Amino acid sequence: MRGFLEWLGGTEGSRALLESQYAWPLIESAHVMGVALFLGTVIVGDLRLAGIGFTSIRPDEVLRRMRPFVLSGFGVMVLTGVLIFYSNPVRYYHDLFFRAKMGLIFVAVLNAFLFHRAARLGNRGGVRPGIAVSAWGAAAISLTVWALVVVAGRLIAYNWFACDIQPQPGWVNKLAGCPVTAAASP
Amino acid sequence: MEATGVGTAVRQSVWAFPILEAVHLVGLALLGAAVLAGDLRLMGLGLISASPGAVLAHCRPWLAAAVIAMAATGIPMLLSEAVKCYYATAFWVKMGTLPPALALTWAGRRRLIRQDPPGHTGATRVQGAVSVLLWLTVAAAGRWIGFSA
Numbered sequence: 086m087r088g089f090l091e092w093l094g095g096t097e098g099s100r101a102l103l104e105s106q107y108a109w110p111l112i113e114s115a116h117v118m119g120v121a122l123f124l125g126t127v128i129v130g131d132l133r134l135a136g137i138g139f140t141s142i143r144p145d146e147v148l149r150r151m152r153p154f155v156l157s158g159f160g161v162m163v164l165t166g167v168l169i170f171y172s173n174p175v176r177y178y179h180d181l182f183f184r185a186k187m188g189l190i191f192v193a194v195l196n197a198f199l200f201h202r203a204a205r206l207g208n209r210g211g212v213r214p215g216i217a218v219s220a221w222g223a224a225a226i227s228l229t230v231w232a233l234v235v236v237a238g239r240l241i242a243y244n245w246f247a248c249d250i251q252p253q254p255g256w257v258n259k260l261a262g263c264p265v266t267a268a269a270s271p
Numbered sequence: 272m273e274a275t276g277v278g279t280a281v282r283q284s285v286w287a288f289p290i291l292e293a294v295h296l297v298g299l300a301l302l303g304a305a306v307l308a309g310d311l312r313l314m315g316l317g318l319i320s321a322s323p324g325a326v327l328a329h330c331r332p333w334l335a336a337a338v339i340a341m342a343a344t345g346i347p348m349l350l351s352e353a354v355k356c357y358y359a360t361a362f363w364v365k366m367g368t369l370p371p372a373l374a375l376t377w378a379g380r381r382r383l384i385r386q387d388p389p390g391h392t393g394a395t396r397v398q399g400a401v402s403v404l405l406w407l408t409v410a411a412a413g414r415w416i417g418f419s420a
Binding site for chain 1: 285293320
């Protein structure tokens with residue numbers, strides 16, 4: 086894995102992107118504005134599912150109307166995110182906050198997938214009763230986990246736990262997968 | 272401004288500024304929800320099964336909450352690096368586009384909530400589009416303050 090990422094980071098495109106004066110900040114800004122589009126429209130649906138916003142409109146109607154914006158926003162996030170990762174693959178691979186962010190995204194997407202599957206089954210004939218309760222729970226999980234994704238994402242910018250700044254506590258080096266030699270570790 | 276208690280405290284702490292930034296960004300997501308749900312409806316997109324006035328009214332408490340969260344996190348960040356902001360073009364672009372954006376989404380929307388027109392018109396489409404463009408400029412300029420030396 087690390088060998089591949091080192092090769093990737095050494096490619097011409099990756100170096101050009103990292104050293105660019107305008108491309109990198111522009112891609113990063115697009116990633117931030119994508120937060121407003123993607124997470125903003127996710128939040129609209131979650132507020133309705135939780136029963137605390139947009140309450141005069143049916144929940145499935147709100148989700149259906151927001152879907153194209155959620156999906157296009159997700160596309161913007163993935164595209165710009167992959168480019169940012171490509172600009173410095175080894176650094177992000179060993180970043181504690183990046184790893185936390187990827188784990189949290191997995192949880193948030195899994196939550197959305199499980200909720201939609203349960204809702205579909207429920208609509209077909211009540212195979213899964215109690216959707217009203219799980220809708221509130223799914224919305225609460227979604228809002229909490231996506232907020233943590235944003236926080237973890239913003240903190241990637243800070244190198245408190247970077248592998249090349251040693252000594253770090255043992256658990257940091259372990260979680261970040263830092264290739265620490267015996268001589269360098271405290 | 273930088274000599275104020277808040278400004279000094281944020282500058283001296285390792286964690287304060289990053290946490291303020293992160294919460295500011297979570298606030299941006301909530302602001303995105305309140306701005307987009309309403310402005311998309313004004314443009315004839317999104318929640319079109321309800322009237323524009325009804326959607327705007329639903330957005331209002333979340334808009335207020337988001338603006339309060341943005342100010343509560345943004346002002347301490349400004350106090351911690353007021354001089355840098357003063358010399359950053361991006362900061363002044365943000366301060367120039369923020370008041371009209373706020374006026375359009377707060378006062379401009381209130382007018383439509385009161386009138387409650389049955390559907391979107393050419394005028395509401397323009398209002399929605401101008402609002403989205405203004406807020407995008409506020410957000411992009413805000414991010415660019417961080418890139419300023």
